Amino acid sequence: MNCVICDVGILAPGKTTVTLQRGETTIIVKEVPADVCDACGEGYLSESVTDRVTECAEQAVARGAEVSILRYMD
Secondary structure, eight states, X not given: OBOTTTSSOBEEEEEEEEEEXXXXXXXXXXXXXXXXXXXXXOXXXXXXXXXXXXXXXXXXXXXXXXXXXXXXXX
């Protein structure tokens, strides 16, 4: 499958870092499983991985974190 961002690269399984921001909170999740473009590095998450990353982010916001850096865990 070709990357929809650069339209040149091919997607392959890999890992990426996801950065999310809500209000004053920034959440960085490292080592997230994704299909990653070999040209531009854009990462595409599956629905289940997206749900897990969102859950982690919601927990950080609920704790009142200003900045949270996490390693992805299933």
